[in-house]
Amino acid sequence: MTKKLVKYSVVDAFTDTPFKGNPAAVCLLDDTEKDDKWLQSVAAEFNISETCYLTPVAGSRFNLRWFTPVAEVELCGHATLAASHFLFNSGLVKSNTIEFSTLSGILTAKRVPANKINGESEDSFYIELDFPVVPVSDYNDLEVSAISEILNGVSVVDVKINTLDDIYVELSSAKELVELKPQIHKIKAAPGRGIVITARAPDGSGFDFYSRFFCPKYGIDEDPVCGSAHCALAAYWHEKLGKCDFVAYQASPRSGVLHVHLDKESQRVLLRGKATTVMEGSLLV
Numbered sequence: 001m002t003k004k005l006v007k008y009s010v011v012d013a014f015t016d017t018p019f020k021g022n023p024a025a026v027c028l029l030d031d032t033e034k035d036d037k038w039l040q041s042v043a044a045e046f047n048i049s050e051t052c053y054l055t056p057v058a059g060s061r062f063n064l065r066w067f068t069p070v071a072e073v074e075l076c077g078h079a080t081l082a083a084s085h086f087l088f089n090s091g092l093v094k095s096n097t098i099e100f101s102t103l104s105g106i107l108t109a110k111r112v113p114a115n116k117i118n119g120e121s122e123d124s125f126y127i128e129l130d131f132p133v134v135p136v137s138d139y140n141d142l143e144v145s146a147i148s149e150i151l152n153g154v155s156v157v158d159v160k161i162n163t164l165d166d167i168y169v170e171l172s173s174a175k176e177l178v179e180l181k182p183q184i185h186k187i188k189a190a191p192g193r194g195i196v197i198t199a200r201a202p203d204g205s206g207f208d209f210y211s212r213f214f215c216p217k218y219g220i221d222e223d224p225v226c227g228s229a230h231c232a233l234a235a236y237w238h239e240k241l242g243k244c245d246f247v248a249y250q251a252s253p254r255s256g257v258l259h260v261h262l263d264k265e266s267q268r269v270l271l272r273g274k275a276t277t278v279m280e281g282s283l284l285v
Contacts, residue, residue: 050068182214
Protein backbone atom coordinates (compact mmCIF):
# COMPACT_ATOMS: atom_id res chain seq x y z
CA MET A 1 0.00 0.00 0.00
CA THR A 2 1.41 3.40 -1.01
CA LYS A 3 1.95 5.79 1.89
CA LYS A 4 -0.19 8.92 1.62
CA LEU A 5 1.98 12.03 1.49
CA VAL A 6 1.23 15.08 3.62
CA LYS A 7 1.21 18.23 1.52
CA TYR A 8 2.64 21.44 2.97
CA SER A 9 3.26 25.05 2.04
CA VAL A 10 5.54 27.60 3.66
CA VAL A 11 3.76 30.94 3.74
CA ASP A 12 5.15 34.34 4.73
CA ALA A 13 2.41 36.07 6.73
CA PHE A 14 1.69 39.77 7.33
CA THR A 15 3.53 40.73 4.17
CA ASP A 16 3.10 40.51 0.40
CA THR A 17 6.87 40.29 -0.15
CA PRO A 18 8.69 36.93 -0.10
CA PHE A 19 11.16 36.44 2.75
CA LYS A 20 9.56 39.22 4.82
CA GLY A 21 6.87 38.90 7.47
CA ASN A 22 6.64 35.71 9.52
CA PRO A 23 6.99 32.26 7.91
CA ALA A 24 4.69 29.41 8.86
CA ALA A 25 4.55 25.87 7.57
CA VAL A 26 0.98 24.81 6.78
CA CYS A 27 0.37 21.04 6.66
CA LEU A 28 -2.87 19.56 5.36
CA LEU A 29 -3.58 16.26 7.11
CA ASP A 30 -6.83 15.35 5.30
CA ASP A 31 -7.78 11.97 6.79
CA THR A 32 -4.18 11.17 7.76
CA GLU A 33 -3.92 10.46 11.49
CA LYS A 34 -0.71 11.60 13.15
CA ASP A 35 0.12 11.57 16.85
CA ASP A 36 1.38 14.57 18.81
CA LYS A 37 4.96 13.29 18.79
CA TRP A 38 4.94 13.31 14.98
CA LEU A 39 3.37 16.79 14.88
CA GLN A 40 6.04 18.15 17.22
CA SER A 41 8.86 16.39 15.35
CA VAL A 42 7.78 17.93 12.05
CA ALA A 43 7.62 21.38 13.68
CA ALA A 44 11.15 20.87 14.99
CA GLU A 45 12.27 19.78 11.50
CA PHE A 46 10.86 22.94 9.89
CA ASN A 47 12.43 24.93 12.76
CA ILE A 48 10.56 28.14 11.99
CA SER A 49 8.44 30.10 14.43
CA GLU A 50 5.26 28.10 13.77
CA THR A 51 4.06 24.96 12.02
CA CYS A 52 0.31 24.44 11.82
CA TYR A 53 -1.87 21.46 10.97
CA LEU A 54 -5.23 21.61 9.18
CA THR A 55 -7.78 18.81 9.35
CA PRO A 56 -10.98 19.24 7.30
CA VAL A 57 -14.27 19.01 9.21
CA ALA A 58 -16.93 19.97 6.67
CA GLY A 59 -17.18 22.61 3.96
CA SER A 60 -15.24 25.66 5.13
CA ARG A 61 -14.66 24.33 8.66
CA PHE A 62 -11.27 22.98 9.77
CA ASN A 63 -9.51 21.91 12.94
CA LEU A 64 -6.30 23.91 13.41
CA ARG A 65 -3.33 23.33 15.74
CA TRP A 66 -0.13 25.34 16.11
CA PHE A 67 3.36 24.15 17.15
CA THR A 68 6.61 26.03 17.70
CA PRO A 69 9.83 23.98 17.33
CA VAL A 70 9.48 22.92 20.98
CA ALA A 71 5.82 23.11 22.07
CA GLU A 72 2.16 23.42 21.09
CA VAL A 73 0.63 26.88 21.67
CA GLU A 74 -2.92 28.01 22.40
CA LEU A 75 -3.11 30.93 19.99
CA CYS A 76 -1.17 32.01 16.91
CA GLY A 77 -2.13 34.79 14.55
CA HIS A 78 0.41 34.57 11.76
CA ALA A 79 0.03 30.80 11.27
CA THR A 80 -3.76 31.22 11.15
CA LEU A 81 -3.29 33.87 8.47
CA ALA A 82 -0.93 31.50 6.62
CA ALA A 83 -3.43 28.63 6.88
CA SER A 84 -6.21 30.88 5.56
CA HIS A 85 -4.05 32.03 2.66
CA PHE A 86 -3.24 28.40 1.83
CA LEU A 87 -6.93 27.40 1.82
CA PHE A 88 -8.15 30.41 -0.15
CA ASN A 89 -5.45 30.05 -2.81
CA SER A 90 -5.57 26.25 -3.14
CA GLY A 91 -9.23 26.22 -4.10
CA LEU A 92 -10.09 23.99 -1.13
CA VAL A 93 -12.47 26.68 0.13
CA LYS A 94 -15.07 28.25 -2.14
CA SER A 95 -16.55 30.77 0.32
CA ASN A 96 -15.01 34.02 1.59
CA THR A 97 -15.07 32.87 5.22
CA ILE A 98 -13.28 29.99 6.98
CA GLU A 99 -14.03 28.69 10.46
CA PHE A 100 -11.28 27.13 12.58
CA SER A 101 -11.74 25.02 15.70
CA THR A 102 -8.72 25.64 17.95
CA LEU A 103 -7.49 25.51 21.54
CA SER A 104 -8.70 29.13 21.79
CA GLY A 105 -12.19 28.28 20.58
CA ILE A 106 -13.76 29.05 17.21
CA LEU A 107 -11.76 31.54 15.13
CA THR A 108 -12.80 32.89 11.74
CA ALA A 109 -10.89 34.19 8.74
CA LYS A 110 -12.50 36.34 6.07
CA ARG A 111 -11.30 37.48 2.65
CA VAL A 112 -11.67 41.29 2.45
CA PRO A 113 -11.05 43.36 -0.71
CA ALA A 114 -7.97 45.56 -0.28
CA ASN A 115 -9.83 48.68 -1.40
CA LYS A 116 -11.97 48.41 1.76
CA ILE A 117 -8.85 48.52 3.93
CA ASN A 118 -6.68 51.20 2.37
CA GLY A 119 -7.89 51.94 -1.15
CA GLU A 120 -5.69 49.45 -2.98
CA SER A 121 -6.67 47.69 -6.20
CA GLU A 122 -9.81 45.55 -6.06
CA ASP A 123 -7.77 42.66 -7.47
CA SER A 124 -5.92 42.12 -4.21
CA PHE A 125 -7.32 41.20 -0.81
CA TYR A 126 -6.50 41.10 2.87
CA ILE A 127 -7.30 38.25 5.22
CA GLU A 128 -9.17 39.36 8.33
CA LEU A 129 -8.84 37.21 11.45
CA ASP A 130 -11.40 37.46 14.24
CA PHE A 131 -9.56 36.79 17.51
CA PRO A 132 -10.35 37.30 21.21
CA VAL A 133 -8.85 40.20 23.12
CA VAL A 134 -6.01 38.98 25.34
CA PRO A 135 -6.30 40.99 28.58
CA VAL A 136 -3.29 42.65 30.19
CA SER A 137 -2.82 43.69 33.80
CA ASP A 138 -0.17 45.44 35.87
CA TYR A 139 3.03 43.47 36.38
CA ASN A 140 4.76 43.85 39.72
CA ASP A 141 6.87 40.70 40.07
CA LEU A 142 10.03 42.52 38.96
CA GLU A 143 11.20 46.08 39.55
CA VAL A 144 11.23 48.31 36.48
CA SER A 145 15.01 48.59 36.87
CA ALA A 146 15.36 44.80 36.62
CA ILE A 147 13.26 44.68 33.46
CA SER A 148 15.33 47.52 31.99
CA GLU A 149 18.52 45.60 32.77
CA ILE A 150 17.20 42.50 30.98
CA LEU A 151 16.64 44.74 27.95
CA ASN A 152 20.08 46.41 27.93
CA GLY A 153 19.12 49.43 30.02
CA VAL A 154 16.26 50.75 27.87
CA SER A 155 13.97 53.49 29.19
CA VAL A 156 10.82 51.78 30.42
CA VAL A 157 7.48 53.63 30.42
CA ASP A 158 5.11 50.85 31.52
CA VAL A 159 5.03 47.11 32.22
CA LYS A 160 2.07 44.74 31.87
CA ILE A 161 1.48 40.98 31.68
CA ASN A 162 -1.15 39.15 29.64
CA THR A 163 -3.10 35.99 30.35
CA LEU A 164 -0.69 33.97 28.18
CA ASP A 165 2.12 34.92 30.61
CA ASP A 166 3.89 37.30 28.22
CA ILE A 167 5.39 40.47 29.69
CA TYR A 168 4.66 43.70 27.78
CA VAL A 169 7.15 46.55 28.11
CA GLU A 170 6.50 50.00 26.66
CA LEU A 171 9.72 51.83 25.75
CA SER A 172 10.15 55.58 25.58
CA SER A 173 10.94 55.65 21.85
CA ALA A 174 10.61 53.63 18.68
CA LYS A 175 14.30 54.30 18.06
CA GLU A 176 15.26 52.38 21.21
CA LEU A 177 12.95 49.55 20.17
CA VAL A 178 14.39 49.25 16.67
CA GLU A 179 18.00 49.47 17.81
CA LEU A 180 17.70 46.98 20.69
CA LYS A 181 20.09 44.05 20.34
CA PRO A 182 18.49 41.48 22.65
CA GLN A 183 20.53 39.37 25.03
CA ILE A 184 18.56 36.20 24.49
CA HIS A 185 20.07 34.39 27.48
CA LYS A 186 18.76 37.12 29.82
CA ILE A 187 15.29 37.05 28.25
CA LYS A 188 15.21 33.26 28.49
CA ALA A 189 16.05 33.44 32.20
CA ALA A 190 13.42 36.10 32.89
CA PRO A 191 9.96 35.32 34.31
CA GLY A 192 7.04 34.74 31.96
CA ARG A 193 6.73 33.00 28.62
CA GLY A 194 8.22 35.81 26.53
CA ILE A 195 8.73 39.57 26.35
CA VAL A 196 6.94 41.98 24.01
CA ILE A 197 8.41 45.46 23.66
CA THR A 198 6.35 48.26 22.18
CA ALA A 199 6.55 52.01 21.59
CA ARG A 200 4.64 54.82 19.92
CA ALA A 201 5.48 55.03 16.23
CA PRO A 202 7.49 58.06 15.05
CA ASP A 203 5.47 61.00 13.71
CA GLY A 204 4.97 60.75 9.96
CA SER A 205 5.76 57.02 9.83
CA GLY A 206 2.21 56.04 8.86
CA PHE A 207 2.01 53.69 11.85
CA ASP A 208 0.46 53.99 15.31
CA PHE A 209 2.85 51.78 17.27
CA TYR A 210 5.85 49.49 16.87
CA SER A 211 6.53 46.17 18.59
CA ARG A 212 8.93 43.24 18.81
CA PHE A 213 8.46 39.86 20.51
CA PHE A 214 11.12 37.61 22.06
CA CYS A 215 10.13 34.06 23.07
CA PRO A 216 13.27 31.89 23.41
CA LYS A 217 11.62 29.53 25.90
CA TYR A 218 9.44 28.31 23.03
CA GLY A 219 12.32 28.01 20.58
CA ILE A 220 11.75 31.46 19.02
CA ASP A 221 14.49 33.96 19.85
CA GLU A 222 12.54 36.69 18.03
CA ASP A 223 9.13 36.12 16.47
CA PRO A 224 9.24 38.08 13.18
CA VAL A 225 5.55 39.15 13.28
CA CYS A 226 3.22 38.02 16.05
CA GLY A 227 -0.52 38.33 15.46
CA SER A 228 -1.56 37.08 18.89
CA ALA A 229 0.62 39.71 20.61
CA HIS A 230 -1.54 42.33 18.92
CA CYS A 231 -4.62 40.90 20.62
CA ALA A 232 -3.18 42.47 23.77
CA LEU A 233 -1.47 45.45 22.10
CA ALA A 234 -4.77 46.60 20.59
CA ALA A 235 -6.37 46.97 24.01
CA TYR A 236 -3.21 48.47 25.50
CA TRP A 237 -2.80 51.15 22.83
CA HIS A 238 -6.52 51.90 22.85
CA GLU A 239 -6.09 53.12 26.43
CA LYS A 240 -3.02 55.15 25.45
CA LEU A 241 -4.20 56.64 22.15
CA GLY A 242 -8.00 56.63 22.55
CA LYS A 243 -8.66 54.91 19.23
CA CYS A 244 -9.79 51.49 18.01
CA ASP A 245 -8.16 51.27 14.56
CA PHE A 246 -4.41 50.93 14.21
CA VAL A 247 -1.72 50.33 11.63
CA ALA A 248 0.97 48.42 13.50
CA TYR A 249 4.57 47.75 12.50
CA GLN A 250 6.56 44.83 13.89
CA ALA A 251 10.16 45.98 13.74
CA SER A 252 11.92 42.61 13.58
CA PRO A 253 14.68 42.14 10.98
CA ARG A 254 12.07 40.57 8.62
CA SER A 255 9.40 43.16 9.59
CA GLY A 256 5.66 43.08 8.99
CA VAL A 257 2.53 45.23 8.91
CA LEU A 258 -0.82 44.58 10.60
CA HIS A 259 -4.09 46.48 10.28
CA VAL A 260 -5.81 46.07 13.64
CA HIS A 261 -9.35 46.87 14.81
CA LEU A 262 -10.48 46.60 18.43
CA ASP A 263 -14.18 45.89 19.07
CA LYS A 264 -14.52 46.93 22.71
CA GLU A 265 -18.11 45.77 23.05
CA SER A 266 -17.52 42.21 21.90
CA GLN A 267 -13.94 42.09 23.19
CA ARG A 268 -12.66 40.91 19.82
CA VAL A 269 -9.69 41.99 17.73
CA LEU A 270 -9.71 41.97 13.94
CA LEU A 271 -6.23 41.37 12.52
CA ARG A 272 -5.88 42.13 8.81
CA GLY A 273 -2.86 41.24 6.75
CA LYS A 274 -1.54 39.78 3.53
CA ALA A 275 0.49 36.65 2.86
CA THR A 276 2.55 35.03 0.12
CA THR A 277 3.51 31.39 -0.53
CA VAL A 278 7.25 30.77 -0.90
CA MET A 279 7.49 26.97 -0.87
CA GLU A 280 5.37 23.89 -1.57
CA GLY A 281 6.10 20.20 -1.10
CA SER A 282 5.23 16.92 0.59
CA LEU A 283 6.34 15.25 3.78
CA LEU A 284 7.67 11.76 3.04
CA VAL A 285 7.37 10.32 6.57
